[in-house]
Amino acid sequence: xxxxxxxxxxxxxxxxxxxxxxxxxxxxxxxxxxxxxxxxxxxxxxxxxxxxxxxxxxxxxxxxxxxxxxxxxxxxxxxxxxxxxxxxxxxxxxxxxxxxxxxxxxxxxxxxxxxxxxxxxxxxxxxxxxxxxxxxxxxxxxxxxxxxxxxxxxxxxxxxxxxxxxxxxxxxxxxxxxxxxxxxxxxxxxxxxxxxxxxxxxxxxxxxxxxxxxxxxxxxxxxxxxxxxxxxxxxxxxxxxxxxxxxxxxxxxxxxxxxxxxxxxxxxxxxxxxxxxxxxxxxxxxxxxxxxxxxxxxxxxxxxxxxxxxxxxxxxxxxxxxxxxxxxxxxxxxxxxxxxxxxxxxxxxxxxxxxxxxxxxxxxxxxxxxxxxxxxxxxxxxxxxxxxxxxxxxxxxxxxxxxxxxxxxxxxxxxxxxxxxxxxxxxxxxxxxxxxxxxxxxxxxxxxxxxxxxxxxxxxxxxxxxxxxxxxxxxxxxxxxxxxxxxxxxxxxxxxxxxxxxxxxxxxxxxxxxxxxxxxxxxxxxxxxxxxxxxxxxxxxxxxxxxxxxxxxxxxxxxxxxxxxxxxxxxxxxxxxxxxxxxxxxxxxxxxxxxxxxxxxxxxxxxxxxxxxxxxxxxxxxxxxxxxxxxxxxxxxxxxxxxxxxxxxxxxxxxxxxxxxxxxxxxxxxxxxxxxxxxxxxxxxxxxxxxxxxxxxxxxxxxxxxxxxxx
Amino acid sequence: xxxxxxxxxxxxxxxxxxxxxxxxxxxxxxxxxxxxxxxxxxxxxxxxxxxxxxxxxxxxxxxxxxxxxxxxxxxxxxxx
Numbered sequence: 168x169x170x171x172x173x174x175x176x177x178x179x180x181x182x183x184x185x186x187x188x189x190x191x192x193x194x195x196x197x198x199x200x201x202x203x204x205x206x207x208x209x210x211x212x213x214x215x216x217x218x219x220x221x222x223x224x225x226x227x228x229x230x231x232x233x234x235x236x237x238x239x240x241x242x243x244x245x246x247x248x249x250x251x252x253x254x255x256x257x258x259x260x261x262x263x264x265x266x267x268x269x270x271x272x273x274x275x276x277x278x279x280x281x282x283x284x285x286x287x288x289x290x291x292x293x294x295x296x297x298x299x300x301x302x303x304x305x306x307x308x309x310x311x312x313x314x315x316x317x318x319x320x321x322x323x324x325x326x327x328x329x330x331x332x333x334x335x336x337x338x339x340x341x342x343x344x345x346x347x348x349x350x351x352x353x354x355x356x357x358x359x360x361x362x363x364x365x366x367x368x369x370x371x372x373x374x375x376x377x378x379x380x381x382x383x384x385x386x387x388x389x390x391x392x393x394x395x396x397x398x399x400x401x402x403x404x405x406x407x408x409x410x411x412x413x414x415x416x417x418x419x420x421x422x423x424x425x426x427x428x429x430x431x432x433x434x435x436x437x438x439x440x441x442x443x444x445x446x447x448x449x450x451x452x453x454x455x456x457x458x459x460x461x462x463x464x465x466x467x468x469x470x471x472x473x474x475x476x477x478x479x480x481x482x483x484x485x486x487x488x489x490x491x492x493x494x495x496x497x498x499x500x501x502x503x504x505x506x507x508x509x510x511x512x513x514x515x516x517x518x519x520x521x522x523x524x525x526x527x528x529x530x531x532x533x534x535x536x537x538x539x540x541x542x543x544x545x546x547x548x549x550x551x552x553x554x555x556x557x558x559x560x561x562x563x564x565x566x567x568x569x570x571x572x573x574x575x576x577x578x579x580x581x582x583x584x585x586x587x588x589x590x591x592x593x594x595x596x597x598x599x600x601x602x603x604x605x606x607x608x609x610x611x612x613x614x615x616x617x618x619x620x621x622x623x624x625x626x627x628x629x630x631x632x633x634x635x636x637x638x639x640x641x642x643x644x645x646x647x648x649x650x651x652x653x654x655x656x657x658x659x660x661x662x663x664x665x666x667x668x669x670x671x672x673x674x675x676x677x678x679x680x681x682x683x684x685x686x687x688x689x690x691x692x693x694x695x696x697x698x699x700x701x702x703x704x705x706x707x708x709x710x711x712x713x714x715x716x717x718x719x720x721x722x723x724x725x726x727x728x729x730x731x732x733x734x735x736x737x738x739x740x741x742x743x744x745x746x747x748x749x750x751x752x753x754x755x756x757x758x759x760x761x762x763x764x765x766x767x768x769x770x771x772x773x774x775x776x777x778x779x780x781x782x783x784x785x786x787x788x789x790x791x792x793x794x795x796x797x798x799x800x801x802x803x804x805x806x807x808x809x810x811x812x813x814x815x816x817x818x819x820x821x822x823x824x825x826x827x828x829x830x831x832x833x834x835x836x837x838x839x840x841x842x843x844x845x846x847x848x849x850x851x852x853x854x855x856x857x858x859x860x861x862x863x864x865x866x867x868x869x870x871x872x873x874x875x876x877x878x
Numbered sequence: 879x880x881x882x883x884x885x886x887x888x889x890x891x892x893x894x895x896x897x898x899x900x901x902x903x904x905x906x907x908x909x910x911x912x913x914x915x916x917x918x919x920x921x922x923x924x925x926x927x928x929x930x931x932x933x934x935x936x937x938x939x940x941x942x943x944x945x946x947x948x949x950x951x952x953x954x955x956x957x958x
Contacts (some may be wrong), residue, residue, distance in 0.1 A: 175919035182910045189903045189910075194934070196896035196942060203893060203949065208885035216955035221953040223886075226945035230893075236938035265936045270927045277921045 176577055179278035183360070183811045184555065187356050194264040197240035203833055239260040240378035247592045262669060265340050265505055268355040270342070274552070279329045281363045282567060284537070292326060296334060303360065308642035317397065325573040329539040332553075339842050350512040357555035380618030382450060382469025382869065383544040384477060386825050387418065387615045400424075401434060401604040403597045406489045407519065407583040417449035419471055420476045422611040426603045431476070432485040432514075435501075437542075438469055439579065440493025440708045450618050456554070459496035460522045460546055467493060468500035468578050472507055478612055480511060487515040488603050491579045492543055492686060495535075497520025509746045515601060519582050522547040526558050532596050533558065536586065539567040541577045549788025562600075564593040593786040625650045628819040628866050636871070638754040646870035652818075653771045655778065655858035656801075656832060657786060658710070660684035665849045666709050673811050674875070675711040675739055675804055679727075680855065687737045687849055689786065689832065689856075690767035691778045693769040694867070702747040703767035705752075708738025708848065714811075722850040731800025731815045740805040741849075758814040758872045759807035763842055771861060773823075776830060784851075788830035790859055805872065814872035822862035831855050882951050890949035897942035904935040 200838075203209070204227040213220045232242045240262045276296055278284045287293050295310035314323045327334060333352050339351030389397075389412075396412035397404030400423040409420050413436070440451055449457075450467035458465040480486065488498035495518030501507045502516040503526055517534045520588045524547050535558075539545040568576070568585055573579055586594045598605065623630070625648060633644045666678055666685045678685040690706045712726070713735030726736040744763040745751055754762040763783075770777040778786040803818040834843050834852040846852060911928045914920035 175917065178914060178919050189906055189931075192899050192903055193938070196893075196900055196938070199892045200895050200942065201946065203889035203945070206885060206889065208882045209889065209949070211953070212880070212882040212886060212952070212956040215958075216952055219948070219952040219955035223945070224942070224946040226948045230938070230941040230945045233937060233941055236934055236941045238934070263931070263938060267931055267932070270924075270931065273923070274921070275926075281919075428902050441912050553903065635929070646946075669916045 173471075176278040176281040176443060176513060179281070183271045183278065184276035186267055186274065189235065189265045190267040190271065191356065193237065193267060194242060194262075197231065197237050197264060200227060200237065201241050204231055216768075236263065238264075238266065239579050240264070251626050251716070254773060255768045261341060262366045262507075268352070269337055269340055273339045276330045277338075279333075279539075283329050285326065288701070289326070290437075296326075296330065322572065324461060324539050325542075325576065326544045328545065328573060329567065331542055332545045336767040346435060348859055350513065357557060359764075380450065380466040381470075381620070382451070382466040382471075382473055382618040383620040384419070384470050384474035384614040385617070385621065386477065387613050389413075391615050393613075394611075397422075397525065397608070398484070398606050401606055401608060403489075403517070403594055404583060404587055406434060406436050406517075407491070407586070410489070410491050410494070411437050411579045411583060413438050415439055415451060417451045417616055418664050419474055419614050419616055421474060421612050421614070422608050423480075423606050424608050425606045427606055428603070428645060430485070430603070431609065432487065433475075433480045433496065434487045434489060435471060435475060437467075437488070437490035437494030437498050439490075439494050450497075450616050457600070459493050459500060462500075463503065464500055464737055466618045467497040468504070469617065470614075470618075471496055471497055471501060472504070474502075474614040474616065475507075477614070481661050482510065483512055485514050485603065486511045486513060486619040487517070487601065488513060489517045489519075491519045491582070492521055492577065495519055496523055498527070498795060499523045499526035499528060501531075502526070502531045502533070502568055506771050516602070517597060517601075519579065520544055520577050524553070532562075532600055534562040534564070534566045534600070536582060536590075536593065536597075537566075538576045538582065538585070539565060540573060543574050543577050557783060560595065561595075565589060566590060566593075577835060587678045598806065601700050625866060629868065630864050636757075638749075638756065640749050643753065645757075646868045649694045649697040649738060649865075649867040649869070650694040651694055651863040652697075653695075653769065653860070654690070654770055654798075654822075654865060655769070655786075656688050656690045657777050657828070657832070657850075657861045658858050658860075659687045659689065659851055659854050661687050661850045661854070669709055669741060670711060673711075673739065673806065674712065674714045674877070675811065677711075678711055679740075686857075687851065689784075689851070691767070691769050691780075691786070693771070694769075699749055699753065702745055704743065704745045704750070705737065705767060705771050705778075705783070705842075706740060706803065707842070708742040709741045710736065711739045711804065713804075726801055728796075731802050731817050734799075737802030737804055738812070740803055742845045744783060744842060757869075758803065759805035759812040763840070776859070776861065780842075782835050782838045783842045784832055784834050784846060786830055786832045788828065789844055790825040790861055791825075791827045793861065794823055798822035800867075803872075804875070807872075807874075809874045812872035813875050815870070818862070818865050818866040818869075819867035820862055822860050822865075824862060828856050828859045830859065880958075881936050883957055885958070886953040890946045892952065893942045893949065894946040895901050897939045900939035900942060901924065904932050904939070907931050936955060 230237060233855045238261050286296065290313045294463060295314055318326065336354040338353040340355065393412050396408050411422055415438050419438065422434045422675060423431050424434060426432055438451065450465065450470050459467045488502060490498035497516055500515055502513050513531050515532050516528055519536045520538065520541050520543055522544050523535055568589060629648045629650060631646065635642045638643045660681050663685050679685065688708050690709055693703045695701050708781050726734055742840045744761060745753065745754055746765060747769040748764060751762055751764040765783060766781040769780040774791065775789050776787060798818040799819050800818040803814045832851050832854050834846045887942050909919065911924060914924065
């Protein structure tokens with residue numbers, strides 16, 4: 168273990184801090200000179216003494232531009248001075264204050280190198296640091312490229328981590344990009360959170376505001392394996408073990424412990440950022456980590472506050488907050504939230520591997536534990552090299568160990584192992600301060616966190632009035648609601664003779680034809696979550712224009728794309744199968760026709776499909792590219808007794824129209840299944856579809872069929 | 879005395895004060911380097927950097943003093 172207390176390093180940090188004071192004094196003088204030059208009041212006196220005014224202005228101009236003195240010293244809040252400062256930065260004209268700050272940063276790097284000699288002993292790292300400090304941009308880029316090529320991004324960043332903030336700030340101070348100067352200045356002077364990316368100058372707050380939402384939390388049950396890993400007695404390692412058990416899965420945990428004095432206290436435990444793309448649901452994503460670190464309140468911290476409110480500790484109950492990574496920043500936001508602290512007595516906040524240097528909780532004992540090779544805590548610009556004692560009242564453990572690889576050194580398990588094995592003093596001290604929370608755990612509750620309150624499942628499409636229906640195997644709710652369905656409809660062209668007589672007496676009109684051939688639809692669907700359980704289905708139907716058409720010669724195609732409840736055209740059912748007994752019994756009662764029971768395998772990908780109906784057919788192959796469209800739903804007709812029934816599947820979701828599929832339907836050879844026979848009669852054995860419509864994750868509503876009135 | 883003249887005099891006084899502060903900065907820089915050298919922990923490059931900063935501080939102090947003097951003269955001449 169290495170720390171920050173070597174005497175040489177201490178002297179270097181003291182010198183770096185004094186240089187910051189010097190730089191600030193110089194900057195102040197530059198601001199005064201700029202103010203004198205741009206103030207309009209002295210200009211108004213110019214007509215009274217022009218001969219004396221010009222030498223004064225010449226002297227001021229020299230003071231603010233002399234490369235041997237203050238350098239390009241335009242500074243201050245005025246538009247003119249800001250524009251002049253940016254123009255100066257763009258041509259690489261630094262001010263003396265910036266040069267002194269750069270020296271301060273180099274001393275900070277030197278201080279870190281005392282504890283991390285590899286930073287200067289490693290020629291590639293030393294080359295990069297020297298180039299950044301010497302304002303040799305091209306050389307710095309080459310050095311970084313060589314480092315990345317030699318070590319890979321992970322190792323390069325891990326090795327640079329102890330001086331990451333300093334190197335970025337050095338480069339930002341000395342480069343020609345004026346947009347990142349403010350961030351570099353904040354890092355170098357320790358005056359606040361680095362408000363912009365030190366490389367591009369893009370505002371962190373601009374990124375953080377993308378993370379919107381009021382924050383929400385819902386109770387969830389942990390799995391038995393996860394519950395078994397939760398600590399049964401409160402301790403620092405126990406709480407960190409809980410965070411490890413939760414993982415970065417968008418969840419948080421609250422526990423109640425009975426302290427040694429018999430008082431029940433509560434501990435909020437917040438894991439870090441979930442790896443992967445930012446999403447619009449979880450506050451534990453990359454954007455959540457950014458906003459938690461940059462802003463005083465974020466969806467993550469608000470979601471945690473809601474979890475605590477739901478957990479219901481009595482007013483004023485004592486609360487300890489423990490967080491890792493982004494969770495540490497989020498719990499610090501709670502600890503500095505006056506409203507939250509008015510409702511609860513926040514006694515302790517423990518942040519592990521978190522960028523929390525600029526959090527300002529009041530009246531809370533704070534511990535911050537950071538590994539010097541972990542980049543995440545340096546995201547606020549202050550890392551191992553900081554020369555500022557920003558929190559004399561905090562307990563700060565900033566250590567280094569032999570594991571230099573990020574993100575391994577950032578993991579909660581690595582921090583926990585370090586505290587268990589390598590940092591016994593730090594662990595014991597934090598545990599001692601957590602004594603009121605070191606007792607038997609009497610309650611545990613996990614929460615799933617959201618950016619904003621989640622919609623009730625299926626809302627609004629599936630939130631409809633329902634009614635009970637006495638089915639053959641018990642009562643079911645109608646309409647049948649499905650919240651996750653994959654479906655494929657393949658349209659085949661068959662000889663008209665194959666369908667002769669099928670539509671006779673239905674009043675549904677002659678079958679829809681394409682180039683003299685009749686269109687037949689083979690529809691398969693896997694309904695994963697429905698109000699009658701999951702089931703698969705297969706339907707074969709002749710595409711018909713539907714009843715009551717006023718203009719019998721008008722094409723039926725446009726009607727096929729209308730919403731299902733407005734559509735006349737549909738498929739006249741000539742055979743169907745399902746794979747669950749309940750639907751085998753229910754289907755004919757609800758929608759008419761005959762339904763067979765058979766195992767169905769339906770695998771639907773973005774570009775391919777694989778369907779097997781036991782003893783009936785296989786339909787598989789590539790779907791090819793698809794044109795996205797809103798799924799139009801289904802309309803089906805079936806003959807029942809002497810009547811024709813119309814049923815409708817209303818859908819919500821996207822579908823893809825595949826205009827050039829290369830699927831092939833093969834009827835099960837030698838199968839005597841009635842549906843196999845029907846497919847052979849239609850000439851579909853070995854047929855390829857003209858086009859296909861595929862959809863995944865559809866929501867559907869399906870009610871009983873209604874008789875079509877006689878025409 | 880008009881507001882314009884008062885503003886010029888105020889700027890001159892601030893700049894004169896800044897010139898003294900810059901001179902003090904030069905002294906602080908010398909002290910910082912000396913302290914690090916005495917402790918044996920001064921990086922090799924530090925001397926060259928501090929020497930450059932010292933020269934710049936001296937030049938900046940002179941520039942500020944000159945600007946202050948010329949602003950004072952401007953205020954004198956512009957006074958009715």
